[in-house]
Amino acid sequence: MRRSRLILWIFLAPVLMWLALLIVLPHLDLLVMSFRAKDEYGKMGFSLRNYVTFFTEPIYWLTFVRTAVYSVITTFFTFVLAMPVAFYIVKVVRPRFRGALLTLVLLPFWVSELVRVYGWMILLRESGVVNFLLKKIGLVDAPIRMLYTDAAMVMGLVYTSMLFMVVPVISVMDSLDDSLIEAACDLGGSTWSIWREIILPHCKPGITSGAIVVFMLSLGNYLTPNLMGGKNSLWFTEQIYNQFIASFNWNQGAAFGFLLLVLSSLIIWAGLRISRQKLGEVAS
Amino acid sequence: MIRSLPNSRTYIWSFRVFVILYFVFLFAPLLVTCVLAFNDSDFPSLPWNGFTLDWFFSPGPKRVGIFHDAQNLRSILVSIETALAVSALSVVVGTCAAFTFERERFPGKGPLYFLMLAPLVIPGVILGVSQLLAATTAGAFAETYLGLDLAVFRPSFWLVVLGQFSFITTFVALVVAARLRKFDRSLEEAALNLGATRLGVVRLIILPYLRPAIIGAGAVAFLMSFENFNTTLFLVGSQPTLPINLYLQVRDGSTPVINAISLLLIVGTSCLALCNLTFSSKES
Numbered sequence: 001m002r003r004s005r006l007i008l009w010i011f012l013a014p015v016l017m018w019l020a021l022l023i024v025l026p027h028l029d030l031l032v033m034s035f036r037a038k039d040e041y042g043k044m045g046f047s048l049r050n051y052v053t054f055f056t057e058p059i060y061w062l063t064f065v066r067t068a069v070y071s072v073i074t075t076f077f078t079f080v081l082a083m084p085v086a087f088y089i090v091k092v093v094r095p096r097f098r099g100a101l102l103t104l105v106l107l108p109f110w111v112s113e114l115v116r117v118y119g120w121m122i123l124l125r126e127s128g129v130v131n132f133l134l135k136k137i138g139l140v141d142a143p144i145r146m147l148y149t150d151a152a153m154v155m156g157l158v159y160t161s162m163l164f165m166v167v168p169v170i171s172v173m174d175s176l177d178d179s180l181i182e183a184a185c186d187l188g189g190s191t192w193s194i195w196r197e198i199i200l201p202h203c204k205p206g207i208t209s210g211a212i213v214v215f216m217l218s219l220g221n222y223l224t225p226n227l228m229g230g231k232n233s234l235w236f237t238e239q240i241y242n243q244f245i246a247s248f249n250w251n252q253g254a255a256f257g258f259l260l261l262v263l264s265s266l267i268i269w270a271g272l273r274i275s276r277q278k279l280g281e282v283a284s
Numbered sequence: 285m286i287r288s289l290p291n292s293r294t295y296i297w298s299f300r301v302f303v304i305l306y307f308v309f310l311f312a313p314l315l316v317t318c319v320l321a322f323n324d325s326d327f328p329s330l331p332w333n334g335f336t337l338d339w340f341f342s343p344g345p346k347r348v349g350i351f352h353d354a355q356n357l358r359s360i361l362v363s364i365e366t367a368l369a370v371s372a373l374s375v376v377v378g379t380c381a382a383f384t385f386e387r388e389r390f391p392g393k394g395p396l397y398f399l400m401l402a403p404l405v406i407p408g409v410i411l412g413v414s415q416l417l418a419a420t421t422a423g424a425f426a427e428t429y430l431g432l433d434l435a436v437f438r439p440s441f442w443l444v445v446l447g448q449f450s451f452i453t454t455f456v457a458l459v460v461a462a463r464l465r466k467f468d469r470s471l472e473e474a475a476l477n478l479g480a481t482r483l484g485v486v487r488l489i490i491l492p493y494l495r496p497a498i499i500g501a502g503a504v505a506f507l508m509s510f511e512n513f514n515t516t517l518f519l520v521g522s523q524p525t526l527p528i529n530l531y532l533q534v535r536d537g538s539t540p541v542i543n544a545i546s547l548l549l550i551v552g553t554s555c556l557a558l559c560n561l562t563f564s565s566k567e568s
Contacts, residue, residue, distance in 0.1 A: 007486075008388045008390060011381075011384045015381045015400070019396070022415070022446060026411075027410075029418045030413065033417055085303065085306055092299060094287065105310070106557070108314055110507065110556070111314060111550050112549055114527050115314070115530075118317060118542060119313025119546070120313045122313070122543075159309070159310075178286055181289075185285055212405075222513070223514075241518075244413060253413065254417060257413045
């Protein structure tokens with residue numbers, strides 16, 4: 001018995017160190033810092049000022065709302081695009097092409113996000129490849145502004161987080177029995193009703209875990225909104241960065257960070273609640 | 285509808301066109317980036333002026349190829365060092381975590397498991413911010429109470445390593461735990477019957493069994509660390525990693541050298557990804 005205690009501690013000690021020192025303590029520190037501010041004498045003390053600033057300055061909470069709304073839009077588009085792709089790979093294409101298609105779908109996502117965003121910048125900017133080709137075939141006379149718009153930003157976010165929707169949806173769709181769809185077709189079900197009554201309900205767990213991950217990644221993304229979004233439209237992570245690095249107001253930044261953490265945790269909790277899943281199931 | 289049912293030609297073809305368009309969407313940015321690395325032009329854009337290898341091998345002074353670009357080469361080296369340190373650390377602690385949660389029983393296991401999954405749902409920016417805060421607090425503490433000025437607690441190489449380690453370990457733990465779950469317990473019982481110690485069983489039987497999962501997880505950890513941007517952004521000191529360095533260059537205007545680096549990254553990560561995929565499919 002003593003032996004097995006020893007073994008338990010050999011495994012447990014590094015894990016405890018990791019979680020306590022690098023996860024729990026830093027986030028407690030974040031919380032504490034967010035409630036501290038200088039008073040009128042320049043002395044640090046407990047204060048709600050950082051949060052009051054957030055709610056009274058429209059630029060801050062508008063950015064917050066904007067980030068959340070665009071993340072929801074991104075999640076929706078990712079879902080709409082991922083469903084037919086997954087369906088094609090799992091149910092339509094001949095089985096011998098399946099492995100190759102799956103590999104092709106996964107491959108771009110191993111490449112650094114920065115490289116992918118850079119690729120889109122080369123394609124979309126005014127001197128970019130798409131504008132060059134459009135001019136060449138005579139569709140437009142002057143280059144169109146495509147990069148640095150909200151549409152480009154949402155597209156970039158969809159592109160970046162696509163994989164995290166496709167993979168879980170493919171894995172649940174795999175377990176959908178073909179005979180259910182065949183029976184529905186024999187009984188005269190329309191394509192739309194088959195999707196609504198059979199495929200979507202069956203794929204719900206995969207869609208939920210995909211949506212949670214995509215939403216969270218969009219919310220916390222910095223590169224894509226920063227490099228592809230408009231110059232005067234901020235993402236909330238950029239606000240956090242500005243507070244920390246540009247204004248050096250760490251307490252304000254900590255408050256923003258904590259608010260973002262609360263928002264993302266709330267959405268994830270709600271998503272899990274609605275689909276009656278546990279975090280552990282989604283993670284694996 | 286699906287492959288086992290009779291489908292109209294229009295259905296099959298329109299679906300095929302959709303999937304082809306999807307793949308164009310997926311690969312266009314990467315392909316364009318790679319092609320423009322060879323364009324004989326000072327900007328990464330069309331028109332095509334002819335083939336050149338200047339952006340790889342030119343020694344300067346007008347064009348500096350990547351293999352002569354000291355700053356970018358240094359950042360690649362920093363990234364490799366960081367990734368090696370992170371994958372080594374996270375493989376050790378992640379394997380310990382897999383053993384802890386798969387094999388041991390102790391009070392508080394449920395909440396601790398939940399805590400281990402937390403890094404999956406904490407946005408990377410927040411992890412970076414809170415790590416920065418905690419390190420600064422720890423540094424201030426060490427200076428006032430111990431009279432030590434510790435460089436570890438300032439934004440630096442080791443802080444980046446710790447920041448990335450804090451969430452990559454969770455991924456390693458999940459991969460290793462998934463394989464450990466499939467381990468045949470009777471092998472262990474046989475070894476114990478034959479007089480092996482428990483640590484001997486771990487060393488001689490379980491670890492060799494886990495080796496493919498550990499190697500795979502190590503490779504993924506390496507890639508994740510190499511490409512990480514969000515967490516690193518806040519922790520980086522005077523030695524920028526490659527993504528940070530590229531970001532600064534992309535933000536302030538771009539030259540085809542970035543295309544050349546991107547091409548190397550795309551080729552490198554694709555090779556690693558394909559190795560990993562074939563390796564893991566052979567295992568299963």
